[in-house]
Amino acid sequence: MRPLFPPGSNSVFRLVLVGAALSVVTLVAAPMIYVRSPLHTDENHVVAQPIDFDHRHHVRDDGIDCRFCHFSVETSPSAGLPATDVCLGCHAQIWNKSPLLAPLRRSFFTGEPLHWKRVSRVPDFVYFDHAIHVAKGVGCETCHGRVDQMPAIAQKAPLTMGWCLDCHRDPAPNLRPRSAITAMGWKPEGDPRRLGEALMTAYHVHTRTSCTACHR
Numbered sequence: 001m002r003p004l005f006p007p008g009s010n011s012v013f014r015l016v017l018v019g020a021a022l023s024v025v026t027l028v029a030a031p032m033i034y035v036r037s038p039l040h041t042d043e044n045h046v047v048a049q050p051i052d053f054d055h056r057h058h059v060r061d062d063g064i065d066c067r068f069c070h071f072s073v074e075t076s077p078s079a080g081l082p083a084t085d086v087c088l089g090c091h092a093q094i095w096n097k098s099p100l101l102a103p104l105r106r107s108f109f110t111g112e113p114l115h116w117k118r119v120s121r122v123p124d125f126v127y128f129d130h131a132i133h134v135a136k137g138v139g140c141e142t143c144h145g146r147v148d149q150m151p152a153i154a155q156k157a158p159l160t161m162g163w164c165l166d167c168h169r170d171p172a173p174n175l176r177p178r179s180a181i182t183a184m185g186w187k188p189e190g191d192p193r194r195l196g197e198a199l200m201t202a203y204h205v206h207t208r209t210s211c212t213a214c215h216r
């Protein structure tokens with residue numbers, strides 16, 4: 001009579017056990033990895049805009065300060081997006097026949113504003129405020145990356161709660177002088193930690209980790 005379990009059964013059984021254990025781990029780990037991955041946080045994702053506006057030309061080549069267009073970034077929670085008039089300040093004269101700028105002319109003649117699409121967003125139940133970050137020495141680059149090198153803007157930071165908290169627990173190494181808030185490619189001279197600690201004192205920066213800071 002053939003044995004009920006042939007000689008190889010033990011090994012097969014062990015393999016099955018290991019396989020089962022691995023698939024449980026994968027089932028649990030895969031979504032955990034996914035929600036933290038750029039796929040889920042929308043990083044590096046480019047959004048189609050009404051005009052193919054290029055920050056490289058305007059920021060890097062023409063040296064226009066961010067605040068010229070993002071006019072409310074120092075005074076209000078939202079940074080603000082430029083109105084048609086701001087663009088026309090230059091483009092009534094230069095590139096005024098360019099087909100790329102047809103939507104701009106249409107907006108001027110119809111009075112219909114340009115509907116810029118949002119790239120970075122936090123959920124509605126999260127309170128975010130640009131003005132305080134700028135006042136306390138957090139540069140645009142720290143959260144938005146090198147926009148002067150982006151043909152089209154993509155989100156560069158995960159914008160998750162963990163990301164916000166990492167800095168809120170220990171802001172020092174992420175601070176820069178207010179004079180360099182909009183500078184791109186800024187590097188601290190000397191020890192970043194020492195400079196950061198000095199700026200914490202100068203700008204009265206506190207650690208903010210209580211839930212009500214961001215969930216009001």
Ligand code: HEC
Binds near residue numbers: 057087088
């Ligand atoms: C301070 C002047 C100035 C302002 C304000 C300005 N631009 Fe420009 N823009 C330029 C110059 C100069 C160029 C020529 C391109 C270059 O530098 O190579 C240009 C080029 C362009 C081009 C074609 C080339 C490219 O960069 O793709 C587009 C499209 C454009 N601008 C859109 C806009 C829009 C939309 C606004 C408003 C949000 C705006 N610009 C505001 C100065 C300006």
Ligand code: HEC
Binds near residue numbers: 066069119140147
């Ligand atoms: C000449 C005007 C102009 C200047 C100068 C400018 N921007 Fe913009 N910015 C725009 C326009 C128009 C949009 C919306 C279209 C787009 O996303 O490209 C935009 C979009 C953005 C966005 C994406 C916003 C979102 O929805 O998440 C960021 C981030 C940004 N700008 C940062 C900067 C920074 C940082 C600087 C300075 C280094 C700067 N911009 C300078 C006109 C400008």
Ligand code: HEC
Binds near residue numbers: 077079120128143159
């Ligand atoms: C501490 C991180 C941080 C810093 C510093 C920061 N931003 Fe933002 N920015 C964000 C977040 C988060 C959003 C999305 C906000 C939302 O959904 O309400 C955003 C959104 C924007 C937008 C879209 C429009 C708006 O007002 O929501 C623009 C434009 C922008 N930022 C420009 C800038 C510029 C220019 C600077 C520097 C002067 C800057 N940001 C500094 C995190 C930052």
Ligand code: HEC
Binds near residue numbers: 143205207
């Ligand atoms: C790179 C550093 C950095 C990042 C990233 C950052 N913050 Fe901040 N945040 C600061 C600093 C510095 C302050 C000023 C703290 C102080 O001294 O009051 C601040 C203050 C704030 C305040 C005001 C708190 C209060 O009680 O007045 C809010 C709200 C806030 N941050 C929300 C956010 C949210 C939401 C995110 C993530 C989407 C975020 N921050 C990401 C550095 C950061």
Ligand code: HEC
Binds near residue numbers: 160210211
């Ligand atoms: C510095 C800002 C900040 C602070 C402080 C903060 N949160 Fe959040 N929280 C966020 C942001 C941004 C999100 C949305 C992004 C995400 O889900 O990661 C969020 C999301 C959440 C969510 C939804 C989670 C989900 O997966 O959708 C809960 C629940 C939450 N926070 C609870 C808390 C509690 C409890 C505290 C205090 C211990 C706290 N938060 C402190 C910024 C903050």
